[in-house]
Amino acid sequence: MTDDTTVRLASPAAEEYLDGVRAALADLPAPEVAEILDDVRAHLADLTAELGGEVDTDALTARLGPPSAYAGELRAAAGYPPAEPAAAAAARPGYVRARLALAAPIAGALLFLLGVAAGEVAFVITGMLLAVFGLPLVISDGPRVPSVAALPEVRRLVAARPAPGTQGRRFADFVASLQPAWWLARAVAAAVLVGGLLADGGLPAVLLLAIVAVPVSIRVGHLTRRDRRWLWAVVPLNGLAAVVLLWLLAAGLPGPSSATSAASDPPALPGLWQDSERQIRDIRPVDAQGNPLTGVYLFDQDGLPIDTSGGAECGPLDGAVPDGNAAYPRGTWDFDPRTGSCRHTPPAPLVAAVPTTPAPVEVAPPPAVPAPEQPPAVPAPR
Known part of the structure; x- marks a missing residue:
């Protein structure tokens, strides 16, 4: 038997395949599941090394079959009956606990967004508390949260993914490749939100906060890939980031022009x-x-x-x-502070110097110029 502490799966695809096998065996006793998964983990490690370390889910499925089918073979080899129908398994206490944990972040995110849209602080606070309510329920499950992955509805959702090589699968893979871009976008949204609450909301403050928020958001993104328990805190925050980004698209980024226009308006x-x-x-x-x-x-x-x-x-x-x-x-x-009431002061005597208009200056007419004397008339010759 291979010790779980010595075999580590370096490939995310192998971890995903192992999660599928674990979900298909979730109805078995926990010690039996742990023993079976030890062998599966060692087999996946050897297969990953055989394929050169660069392996995806499609390659593992081509060699071993779907995780549910492979789990069925392991179940039969261990002497266990086929998995019980989903309707009978839905009433199990572990499924009820997992459903509560799954519904908590979804309901909390919806209530949080409703509170932000309606301006109700009570809804916002309730949504945040409800979102983290499911975290204690799954904290003991481990990084991959197998109890939630074993839910019939989650398994149906995973099984409904487009088949490898189809157009839908290629589109889904393209959307998944855009995760780093979303990490940057939500960091900008966090910088704008915190800058508006704690600072003046101007562009310099947003840029300074974004320098801090971007590496934090990227780090949280990588942690979420390895430890699914982070989703119970990240999902509500992602909803808030989406609201802030939609508001930025409608109103525009804060900049010097907005601050200048606000400063130029005279105070009321x-x-x-x-x-x-x-x-x-x-x-x-x-x-x-x-x-x-x-x-x-x-x-x-x-x-x-x-x-x-x-x-x-x-x-x-x-x-x-x-x-x-x-x-x-x-x-x-x-206001008179001694009496706590209004005090009226009548008008005091006033001596006002009324500005006077200077008297118009009379301009003397120019002296008359005497007409030139006419020469004496000379009599005409006879």
Whole structure:
């Protein structure tokens, strides 16, 4: 008997084939399955070395047959009956546990995306908790999670894959080859999301976070290939990354233009301000001689009243608050911290220097130029 600790399968295809055999033998007692798999693992290691180390699932299937058929031969050689029907196996307690573990990340991801779309924080938190709920259920199964792989629906899904050499199989292999591109894309999505939450969301912050996120995402991708338990945490995060990427396609990447436009917009300030620098709290109208006027109402070019109160109440004072419809001068309102209420300061005496228009300068008319004297007329000869 070959010791499991000394035989390692360096080929991912051999590991995948071994998982198929393990799933087909999942109804047998665990010690018996471990003993059978020790022999299968040693056989696969020898076959991989015979094929030169570069082996795929198609080559193994051509030599040994499908994993389910090969497992049937091993089952018969060990003296066990054929596998029980899927309907009878579905009620087994191990399958119920595996189904809960399988449904947890899927339901959690859907609830998470629903919460993000609807803006409900409770849904987002519940989805995250539900997604990781299945992780403890499969943590003891090992990196390949054989209990989930043994589920009838999972086995049917694996068996429904296109046959090798068909157009569908080539397309599936092409999609699988794009995994590294998705690792980069989700790293960018994570950088944009974290940059928007923790930083200003500008392009420099996103680029700096992406430098850190890209190697982390690639590392997690490789870990997921070797240890399927990572999927219980990665699937919900992949759903969030997909939402962020769709939003980026619709809104565009953050850049200097967006930050510049946001900085160029003037701030919304309550009340009346002079060039957004000096607040005008009261207006003191005077006549042409500088004498203060009272009971004056001011309107803008559209006939709307000019209000300096800003529409805000500074605090209660027996129901008295700044009146935006009062005549000018109104005085000023301030908050008194000693009484916790508004304090009204009446208009103080005002001496205004009214700018005067300089008197027009009279320009003297130019002096009259005397007409030149006419020479005396000479009488005509007779």
